Amino acid sequence: xxxxxxIASTILLATIAVSANAEIAxxxxxxxxxxxxxxxxxxxxxxxKSSSFPNDADATAVDMKKGSDEHNEFTESFLDKTPNxxxxxxxxxxFTGRARxxxxxxxAAEMKKIIAKNANMIGYIDASDVDNSVRVVAKQ
Amino acid sequence: MMKKFSASAVMIGLLxxxxxxxxxxxxxxxxxxxxxxxxxxxxxxxxxxxxxxxGFNDDAGNFKQDTVFGLQITKQINDKTSATGQxxxxxxxxxxxxxxxxxxxxxxxxxxxxxxGRLRIPFFYYSEFLEVGYAYNWVRTPSDVYSIPFSxxxxxxxxxxxxxGKFDGSIKANYGRFSEEIDVFGDDYxxxxxxVLGAALTLNRGDFGFRLAVQQADLNFDTDVNxxxxxxxxxxxxxxxxxxxxxxxxxxxxxxxxxxxxxxxDVAMSAVAGYESATGITGLSDDFNLDNKxxxxxxxxxxxxxxxxxxxxxAVSIEYESxxxxxxxxxxxxxxxxxGDVTYHAxxxxxxxxxxxxxxGQGQDFLKLEGEDISTILGARYDYAPGTAxxxxxxxxxxxxxxxxxxxxxxxxxxxxDMIF
Numbered sequence: 254x255x256x257x258x259x260i261a262s263t264i265l266l267a268t269i270a271v272s273a274n275a276e277i278a279x280x281x282x283x284x285x286x287x288x289x290x291x292x293x294x295x296x297x298x299x300x301x302k303s304s305s306f307p308n309d310a311d312a313t314a315v316d317m318k319k320g321s322d323e324h325n326e327f328t329e330s331f332l333d334k335t336p337n338x339x340x341x342x343x344x345x346x347x348f349t350g351r352a353r354x355x356x357x358x359x360x361a362a363e364m365k366k367i368i369a370k371n372a373n374m375i376g377y378i379d380a381s382d383v384d385n386s387v388r389v390v391a392k393q
Numbered sequence: 394m395m396k397k398f399s400a401s402a403v404m405i406g407l408l409x410x411x412x413x414x415x416x417x418x419x420x421x422x423x424x425x426x427x428x429x430x431x432x433x434x435x436x437x438x439x440x441x442x443x444x445x446x447x448g449f450n451d452d453a454g455n456f457k458q459d460t461v462f463g464l465q466i467t468k469q470i471n472d473k474t475s476a477t478g479q480x481x482x483x484x485x486x487x488x489x490x491x492x493x494x495x496x497x498x499x500x501x502x503x504x505x506x507x508x509x510g511r512l513r514i515p516f517f518y519y520s521e522f523l524e525v526g527y528a529y530n531w532v533r534t535p536s537d538v539y540s541i542p543f544s545x546x547x548x549x550x551x552x553x554x555x556x557x558g559k560f561d562g563s564i565k566a567n568y569g570r571f572s573e574e575i576d577v578f579g580d581d582y583x584x585x586x587x588x589v590l591g592a593a594l595t596l597n598r599g600d601f602g603f604r605l606a607v608q609q610a611d612l613n614f615d616t617d618v619n620x621x622x623x624x625x626x627x628x629x630x631x632x633x634x635x636x637x638x639x640x641x642x643x644x645x646x647x648x649x650x651x652x653x654x655x656x657x658x659d660v661a662m663s664a665v666a667g668y669e670s671a672t673g674i675t676g677l678s679d680d681f682n683l684d685n686k687x688x689x690x691x692x693x694x695x696x697x698x699x700x701x702x703x704x705x706x707x708a709v710s711i712e713y714e715s716x717x718x719x720x721x722x723x724x725x726x727x728x729x730x731x732x733g734d735v736t737y738h739a740x741x742x743x744x745x746x747x748x749x750x751x752x753x754g755q756g757q758d759f760l761k762l763e764g765e766d767i768s769t770i771l772g773a774r775y776d777y778a779p780g781t782a783x784x785x786x787x788x789x790x791x792x793x794x795x796x797x798x799x800x801x802x803x804x805x806x807x808x809x810x811d812m813i814f
Contacts, residue, residue: 302561303556304503305503319779320779333700337782340780344426344525347424347813348479348521348522350465350467350498351521351552353422
């Protein structure tokens with residue numbers, strides 16, 4: 254009886270883990286001239302190493318709230334870091350006055366709204382939240 | 394009454410929306426870091442003098458030395474200009490609050506920043522975030538290599554970032570001055586470090602990093618010659634030269650009495666004066682004093698981190714024009730492996746002094762200035778919550794040569810919690 258319970262919850266946990274692994278879409282405003290972007294140029298903007306799009310237009314990264322599924326997914330798949338490694342990375346930049354952390358929003362709706370209005374911003378949402386207010390430049 | 398109430402409600406509403414606007418506009422930012430730790434030092438030979446390791450010098454538990462609290466405020470003034478202040482309070486300096494950083498930064502272009510104010514001297518790989526324990530795996534940076542007793546200066550630095558193909562890099566140049574009390578081997582000295590001038594180059598490619606740094610400064614320390622100590626050393630040298638073994642023992646006792654409560658560098662300068670008056674040799678004081686004497690620092694670091702495995706190799710060479718401070722070579726090798734939220738690491742570090750040649754070297758030997766240390770650190774870091782890490786560490790520290798004699802060795806056990814917020 255106990256074993257069945259453990260097996261059942263293991264399967265349940267595995268399912269949750271798989272479903273949490275949702276696809277992330279990196280989005281820009283429809284006014285932004287960059288059609289597609291590779292992972293490296295996206296990562297450079299989000300890690301504060303670059304402040305321009307591939308076409309040299311100014312770029313400002315917008316993050317989802319730390320701890321959110323989207324933030325964790327994006328960090329793992331686009332930045333190749335764990336959220337903890339990302340926090341350590343930023344602590345080195347912030348406390349040496351070299352860079353300030355990215356702007357943060359707390360929902361997909363908020364993200365789409367701010368990205369749609371600003372041609373120089375780049376953000377990300379769960380791929381299932383994409384609508385035609387924004388344009389997708391990368392997905393994984 | 395009712396009107397007043399609603400007015401303040403509106404005020405609160407306005408303030409509320411203002412702070413939300415700030416959060417989005419990144420106008421004013423407050424960040425902080427906090428480290429707390431507990432340590433036990435266990436000397437292997439209880440008959441010998443205790444090792445002094447990062448300020449730990451007795452076998453009683455220590456809960457203060459590793460405590461550091463820092464608060465940083467950054468204000469964006471306009472597109473190109475920002476102001477940053479960082480206040481740090483350390484347990485090892487009795488929680489006196491000090492400005493580690495206080496500068497105005499101006500962006501000349503998107504890749505070049507000029508900063509003026511109180512800045513960090515970019516000595517080491519970890520120099521700029523020395524106190525932010527969260528930013529590295531150790532409880533504290535290895536003392537054999539990270540041995541310079543000051544870290545800030547007042548002046549200007551300019552940083553230029555560049556990328557070439559797969560390489561990202563930056564070059565920084567700094568110039569300024571530091572005049573404050575400095576703790577050298579446990580005693581405070583008024584000091585004035587002039588013409589603090591240097592440069593640091595960093596190159597990164599993928600998981601690999603390389604750093605090269607050079608610094609120089611003209612050192613001025615207010616050392617005093619103590620008449621009693623000078624007389625005692627004069628007696629000791631005279632007895633030694635006369636080959637009078639019994640008198641040497643007496644004079645050694647006099648020296649021990651005289652040097653009590655006298656600062657280390659003052660004892661050394663008084664001993665040099667005593668040596669001069671006993672032998673008639675002159676000019677030695679000019680070699681040993683710290684009046685406008687140049688110090689030169691070189692640092693090379695290589696880093697690798699693929700997210701699971703990490704490696705840091707850092708080598709440092711310091712040359713002093715003054716004979717009072719011995720030239721030192723030091724290096725560290727540190728490897729780490731991450732398993733999920735836990736990172737294990739192992740570090741070997743060593744520092745070795747070099748005596749000058751000739752009469753000056755004999756003087757250094759007579760003053761018993763030489764040291765050689767070897768340390769091994771094993772530790773684990775557990776990232777148990779976002780922005781919070783718990784660290785466990787065991788360090789074996791061997792003072793192979795301590796003031797020119799075989800020294801003690803000890804184990805240092807540490808637990809620390811590091812946070813950023």
